[in-house]
Amino acid sequence: MRGMKGLVVLLMALCVATTVQAKCTQQGLRIAVIPKKNMDVLREHQPLADRLSAQLHMPVEIVPSSSYESVVDAIVSGGVDIAWLGPASYMLAYQRDPRIEPFASLTISRGYFTPAGHHYQALLLARRQVAEDVEALRGKRVALTDPASTSGSVVPSTEFSARVGQPLVQFFGSVVYSGSHDKSMDALLEGKVDAAFVSSVRADAYLNSGKFKRDTFEVLWRSDPIYYDPFVFSGSLCASLKQRARAAMLNNQEGLASFLDSQEATGIVPVSHAEYAPLLRMMQPVP
Numbered sequence: 615m616r617g618m619k620g621l622v623v624l625l626m627a628l629c630v631a632t633t634v635q636a637k638c639t640q641q642g643l644r645i646a647v648i649p650k651k652n653m654d655v656l657r658e659h660q661p662l663a664d665r666l667s668a669q670l671h672m673p674v675e676i677v678p679s680s681s682y683e684s685v686v687d688a689i690v691s692g693g694v695d696i697a698w699l700g701p702a703s704y705m706l707a708y709q710r711d712p713r714i715e716p717f718a719s720l721t722i723s724r725g726y727f728t729p730a731g732h733h734y735q736a737l738l739l740a741r742r743q744v745a746e747d748v749e750a751l752r753g754k755r756v757a758l759t760d761p762a763s764t765s766g767s768v769v770p771s772t773e774f775s776a777r778v779g780q781p782l783v784q785f786f787g788s789v790v791y792s793g794s795h796d797k798s799m800d801a802l803l804e805g806k807v808d809a810a811f812v813s814s815v816r817a818d819a820y821l822n823s824g825k826f827k828r829d830t831f832e833v834l835w836r837s838d839p840i841y842y843d844p845f846v847f848s849g850s851l852c853a854s855l856k857q858r859a860r861a862a863m864l865n866n867q868e869g870l871a872s873f874l875d876s877q878e879a880t881g882i883v884p885v886s887h888a889e890y891a892p893l894l895r896m897m898q899p900v901p
Contacts, residue, residue: 638852661873669862682762692850702764713849720879725818733839736765739831740809753787754808757798765813
């Protein structure tokens with residue numbers, strides 16, 4: 615009988631603990647964004663923060679970030695609750711914490727370099743007077759974005775290396791990391807590098823802003839299509855808050871028009887791990 619009472623007490627304690635854990639007591643939300651462009655993060659994302667704040671009835675803060683790695687560290691550690699990552703940086707975070715969950719992505723507007731829809735590409739851009747084909751870039755100086763950038767590093771390191779039959783560091787004379795797609799294109803425009811691997815979406819944004827013309831660069835290589843960047847939840851965020859945040863971003867998107875315009879997007883759509891899982895094989899160390 616004494617053993618039975620003990621078991622009942624233990625079960626009651628577990629029920630109480632589970633109830634406490636299930637109850638979401640969080641008082642605010644923090645969001646981080648990878649630095650893929652030279653942007654005013656706070657200004658561009660304020661409409662998104664305002665929408666979430668109104669729907670969740672709590673303050674929402676956009677956290678400035680200096681690198682892809684810092685955003686991955688923040689979402690893995692629970693320092694932020696939502697992160698807007700690139701596909702490869704999401705996979706890096708997922709490998710460290712499989713509880714991290716992609717839940718939304720943007721539908722991209724049609725551009726000169728990018729078709730409308732859910733996919734973009736990595737591009738190799740070069741000035742026409744420098745090179746008109748890939749072989750002419752052998753031994754030249756090239757810019758990558760960040761080691762965790764999908765289109766600015768991971769995909770080129772795999773797909774382009776396969777195209778030329780050797781690693782980037784052997785094909786090019788010099789490989790530098792700029793820190794963002796915009797900085798790579800700035801370096802290309804200023805003649806600091808001969809070529810750059812960049813996102814087709816950011817190339818469209820630069821073209822639309824008038825920073826270069828359609829005939830300024832040659833597109834010497836395109837990757838296979840890549841599913842666009844995911845918003846992800848921290849593994850430590852409670853389920854009820856995830857559900858409400860997901861609904862706030864995916865439902866009735868009229869209030870997010872200014873945010874979507876700033877990203878040259880037409881909407882927000884749900885996503886899951888399956889859209890990004892194919893990248894994992896590219897990110898495995900070469901034996």
